[in-house]
Amino acid sequence: MVDAPSPARSLDPVSRVFHALADPTRRSILERLAEGGPRSIGEIAAPFKVSLQAISKHLKVLERAGLISRDVEGRVHRCSLDAAPMARASTWIERYRPFWEDQLSALERYLDETADENQGAEGQPPSTRPAPKNKNKEKTQDKDKENER
Amino acid sequence: MTSTSTATTCDQIAPDTVRLAKRYKARRERVWAAWTEPERFCKWFGSHGWTCTGVDFDNREGGERTMHMANPEGKAVRVFGAYQEFTPPERMVFTWSAEGEGYDISDSLVTIEFIEHADGTELRITHSGLSTPEYLESHRDGWIANLDLVATYLGKSE
Numbered sequence: 001m002v003d004a005p006s007p008a009r010s011l012d013p014v015s016r017v018f019h020a021l022a023d024p025t026r027r028s029i030l031e032r033l034a035e036g037g038p039r040s041i042g043e044i045a046a047p048f049k050v051s052l053q054a055i056s057k058h059l060k061v062l063e064r065a066g067l068i069s070r071d072v073e074g075r076v077h078r079c080s081l082d083a084a085p086m087a088r089a090s091t092w093i094e095r096y097r098p099f100w101e102d103q104l105s106a107l108e109r110y111l112d113e114t115a116d117e118n119q120g121a122e123g124q125p126p127s128t129r130p131a132p133k134n135k136n137k138e139k140t141q142d143k144d145k146e147n148e149r
Numbered sequence: 150m151t152s153t154s155t156a157t158t159c160d161q162i163a164p165d166t167v168r169l170a171k172r173y174k175a176r177r178e179r180v181w182a183a184w185t186e187p188e189r190f191c192k193w194f195g196s197h198g199w200t201c202t203g204v205d206f207d208n209r210e211g212g213e214r215t216m217h218m219a220n221p222e223g224k225a226v227r228v229f230g231a232y233q234e235f236t237p238p239e240r241m242v243f244t245w246s247a248e249g250e251g252y253d254i255s256d257s258l259v260t261i262e263f264i265e266h267a268d269g270t271e272l273r274i275t276h277s278g279l280s281t282p283e284y285l286e287s288h289r290d291g292w293i294a295n296l297d298l299v300a301t302y303l304g305k306s307e
Binding site: 015021070096100101103106109110115139 | 165167168169171173174175179180183185186187188189191192193194195196197199203204205206207208209212253254255256257264274276278
């Protein structure tokens with residue numbers, strides 16, 4: 001499989017962290033940095049079978065995600081772990097979990113309220129409904145839409 | 150009043166993935182319609198201060214799916230993406246990118262399963278932080294085994 005260069009994407013900070021954590025080599029690197037203090041690139045690369053260049057690329061991804069910081073002393077680069085972005089990324093779940101819980105409760109209320117409706121959607125196949133102009137496209141009429149909540 | 154569902158269960162199954170499940174005493178086709186028909190969808194989606202001001206659903210695999218929302222403070226949050234899978238009335242998968250007010254995320258993945266039971270429908274939502282192939286690959290390598298690792302990092306973050 002050809003290793004295509006990934007398209008330049010400006011990911012938001014949280015996605016950048018998830019992207020950084022998605023690779024097992026990068027997770028290993030973080031684990032080693034978590035155990036000890038700052039390490040040079042050579043020390044970081046030592047236990048891995050991949051090339052120094054490959055490790056360097058991984059370190060750049062980790063750096064862009066804010067998960068490691070680099071200290072340069074002369075020709076020696078030392079990297080250390082900054083776990084704060086991971087803490088921030090984990091709060092992503094904390095935002096979306098209650099959001100989804102609320103939506104699922106709202107769906108329950110809606111289904112209760114409409115339980116007696118004899119609507120066409122109940123089991124009626126789509127082909128028997130009048131076909132809209134664009135077969136699959138469905139859009140709300142948001143300008144004139146009555147708020148029927 | 151009959152109770153129509155059990156409580157929502159919720160699991161964080163990876164550092165960036167949450168799964169919720171809820172049972173509804175409604176037939177699967179009705180629950181599916183509530184998710185896919187814009188007029189129905191906007192009657193319930195967006196609650197507890199959120200509002201859904203408009204949606205645009207191209208209900209097919211590859212079709213775009215956009216929602217215009219306002220958060221409890223009235224600030225706009227646009228959610229957009231595309232269906233990766235669309236299998237009525239049992240399963241849909243779509244990407245979810247959100248812009249605005251602290252809910253920013255690029256290309257997260259929402260999987261919704263509609264499971265039929267004798268007494269109704271079980272809805273299962275899995276929301277994952279990433280949808281790229283390498284992410285899905287990393288899931289197969291066992292994210293869950295790394296949860297302790299992440300906890301260690303978080304413990305060292307101060």
